[in-house]
Amino acid sequence: MTEKVKNLIVGCGLSGMTAAAELAARGERVLIVDRREHIGGNIFDARDGQTGITVHRYGPHVFHTNDEKVWNYLSRFTDWHYFMYRVKALIDGREVNIPFNLDSLHRVFGRKTAETLEEKLVCRFGFNRRVPIGELKNADDADLRFLGQYVYEKVFAGYTAKQWGMSLAELDASVGERVPVYTGRDDRYFHDKYQAVPDRGYTAMSARMLDNPLIEVRLATDFRDVRGKISYERLFYSGAVDEYFDYEFGRLPYRSAEIVFVTRDCEYAQSGPQINYPENYDFTRSVEYKYYLDERSDKTVVSYEYPQAFAEGKNERFYPVPRAENEALYRHYADRAAALQNVYFFGRLGDYRYYNMDEAVRRALDLIEGVK
Numbered sequence: 458m459t460e461k462v463k464n465l466i467v468g469c470g471l472s473g474m475t476a477a478a479e480l481a482a483r484g485e486r487v488l489i490v491d492r493r494e495h496i497g498g499n500i501f502d503a504r505d506g507q508t509g510i511t512v513h514r515y516g517p518h519v520f521h522t523n524d525e526k527v528w529n530y531l532s533r534f535t536d537w538h539y540f541m542y543r544v545k546a547l548i549d550g551r552e553v554n555i556p557f558n559l560d561s562l563h564r565v566f567g568r569k570t571a572e573t574l575e576e577k578l579v580c581r582f583g584f585n586r587r588v589p590i591g592e593l594k595n596a597d598d599a600d601l602r603f604l605g606q607y608v609y610e611k612v613f614a615g616y617t618a619k620q621w622g623m624s625l626a627e628l629d630a631s632v633g634e635r636v637p638v639y640t641g642r643d644d645r646y647f648h649d650k651y652q653a654v655p656d657r658g659y660t661a662m663s664a665r666m667l668d669n670p671l672i673e674v675r676l677a678t679d680f681r682d683v684r685g686k687i688s689y690e691r692l693f694y695s696g697a698v699d700e701y702f703d704y705e706f707g708r709l710p711y712r713s714a715e716i717v718f719v720t721r722d723c724e725y726a727q728s729g730p731q732i733n734y735p736e737n738y739d740f741t742r743s744v745e746y747k748y749y750l751d752e753r754s755d756k757t758v759v760s761y762e763y764p765q766a767f768a769e770g771k772n773e774r775f776y777p778v779p780r781a782e783n784e785a786l787y788r789h790y791a792d793r794a795a796a797l798q799n800v801y802f803f804g805r806l807g808d809y810r811y812y813n814m815d816e817a818v819r820r821a822l823d824l825i826e827g828v829k
């Protein structure tokens with residue numbers, strides 16, 4: 458006998474949980490399934506057994522947004538630990554602010570060169586502006602072009618080759634534009650109005666989102682195993698869109714990473730929460746988690762990320778790969794998806810979009826609002 462549900466949600470990540478919370482808030486029953494054994498999808502965090510430090514199992518997640526609606530929405534489920542993220546990259550053995558800013562200039566160049574470049578940058582683009590690396594590389598002034606080429610080679614080339622297995626030129630410009638050159642001295646990684654992590658972690662926030670008697674959560678439950686056994690009025694699918702259609706048009710590529718956690722017997726191991734390694738090393742970045750919630754321990758936990766292609770059964774999908782040929786392939790799936798009745802695709806994997814957390818929440822809110 459088939460089980461009947463009103464709303465079936467596939468994927469208990471941030472997108473699926475937002476949809477579940479919204480449907481339940483308007484009085485509808487929801488069954489949410491996930492093949493993993495924990496809630497939260499890739500925002501899942503947990504306290505490290507030895508040190509008690511809250512670590513992010515699938516890599517660093519720092520919430521940032523200018524979207525008041527999303528901020529207010531998530532604030533129903535958590536209080537926040539305000540946390541302005543700061544990232545450094547190790548360039549020629551020196552730690553340099555990322556986004557590369559006016560102080561970075563002075564770190565890597567002699568005073569005269571740095572002053573000349575600073576003057577040109579500010580006159581050309583204005584003070585405190587975000588300049589995409591592509592724009593700087595094509596500037597009309599030769600000194601600015603030189604700087605663009607320098608930052609491209611020192612900050613982007615090696616990191617992007619490791620992260621994506623291809624060059625920035627092969628990816629959509631939007632990928633590099635996430636990390637601009639900054640013509641000011643603000644050394645924060647993001648410039649959004651709201652920047653924080655949930656004060657008791659993402660998993661606690663996730664549990665609150667799902668804490669409604671109308672929501673049933675079934676973990677360790679693969680949609681492929683229950684497909685056909687559960688009938689639904691509506692399906693909200695935040696899994697991989699190509700998998701839903703049995704890879705009919707071929708596989709969409711996704712990036713993943715092996716994240717290696719190391720406990721170190723010292724109070725702090727690095728100068729700040731995240732160091733990027735565009736040069737040398739096989740990992741892209743190291744993250745020291747005790748900075749996130751300002752947790753205390755005489756030890757510390759640092760993660761090292763080794764990017765990999767996604768491979769089923771080996772790792773999880775972290776990122777879609779934004780580039781024209783993948784978008785073209787995705788369009789075939791999107792057309793198939795649009796032709797279905799009462800089945801809605803969303804989330805990073807369902808939409809094949811490199812959403813930030815706030816964008817994923819906004820997308821799920823808008824989706825549910827539009828479904829009567």
Ligand code: UDP
Pocket residue numbers: 546555612613614616617620632633635636733734735
């Ligand atoms: N990037 C880079 N060097 C850096 C930081 C970022 O080349 O030091 C590039 C790289 O291609 C990366 C992209 O910019 O994938 C976006 O970086 P972001 O920090 O937004 O990546 P995420 O945190 O989403 O992995």
